[in-house]
Amino acid sequence: MESVSAIVQEIPGPRREPTQKRSRERVERMLAVASALIAEKGSDALRMGEVAEKAGVSIGSLYQFFPDKSAIIRALADRYQKESETCISEALAEVKDRKGLEKAFSELVDIYYGIFLAEPVMRDIWSGTQADKALRELELAHSRANAGMLLAVLRRLRPDEDPAALETSAFLIWQLGEATMRLAVSVDRTEGDRLVAAYKRMALSELACS
């Protein structure tokens, strides 16, 4: 978790950090406008000029706090990641045995699916902007962090297994979960539900295998 936050802080580069109250509010406005625009038209169609205009700031001010366009998206992604981490750690916190893991994992998938369905911005960020290298790396870092929480539980429940194999399993399960979510929200709800259910079966079989 620490390392992810560190990456987020580092990538933006040589830009001012808002220290005064006024500028913090302005940064909030920029992020809110960007979020609304992404929800409306997708992150591909996000225009820096439009963000500045709708937020009531100049283009120069925008670039004082965000070194480039993808930094805005990364900032939004980072907020979602913080929520995700809370949500995952809560879901996996009290897993005591294999049965508990299956139940917790299944619920976690449902919760994540719900978030993907409800949050167009999160959906868009994780599905539409893969072309951006920094964003891809950020997604990978987030995913590894999330998979790490799953891995911790797996290690506890299956201490005799090869740690590297467990890590691979956890990472793949998480990555394919995200892929399934992206896919599920892009088709109609009926098929989406079926896809998520099929993913659950596959993931649970991998979680159970020993």
Added chain:
Amino acid sequence: MESVSAIVQEIPGPRREPTQKRSRERVERMLAVASALIAEKGSDALRMGEVAEKAGVSIGSLYQFFPDKSAIIRALADRYQKESETCISEALAEVKDRKGLEKAFSELVDIYYGIFLAEPVMRDIWSGTQADKALRELELAHSRANAGMLLAVLRRLRPDEDPAALETSAFLIWQLGEATMRLAVSVDRTEGDRLVAAYKRMALSELACS
């Protein structure tokens, strides 16, 4: 398969089709240069001006045959898709029973993994340019076509199952296979091999379930 080709033909839009021998050769040169540039620097960094220059044609000529930048990438993707279809249909052609399906599927995954490892352009096209809407749709169409071949086998082997459920399984297995390949080639070879192996386990469990 037909429908996929149809889509590829339709999307490019109102552009000239090369009819004379001279122009066909020029189009080939454009595609070859684009392929080389993508292999070298990635499709994100593909510049239309550079393609024209390196192919020894003007920018105007380039745009006579490709309505926009993504059309070049789509044309390359279409070539790989044709190879894929052959490869998949051969691998699944003589599947007679569940045991045969498992063997054929496992081999197919290995072959696909080999292609992903060997073909930087294919790798790049299917991983780097998701931001392009037309390309995303093309990938989905290709994937549905490929999943369809798997579905045909599944239907034959499990005729009593709900067809919709089978279709979902086949589609998800294929999509997650592609996601796994993208992931596997982006990490080191050892972890990549483990990821592919883990995917095989998950997919086979879903293929076997009845």
Added chain:
DNA sequence: CACAAACGTGAGCAATCCTCGCGTTTGCAA
């Protein structure tokens, strides 16, 4: 009150995609 640091601005630079008007070559029918 002076002053440095933080804040704010927007004209304009640079990169890039793509268009369009016009000149050239090719195939073909008279």
Added chain:
DNA sequence: TTGCAAACGCGAGGATTGCTCACGTTTGTG
């Protein structure tokens, strides 16, 4: 052979957009 329409080929430049930078303004502080 020749005339001509269609296909081919060209590249200057329009349009968009990410981003910079030199300069003016506000704020906190001794």
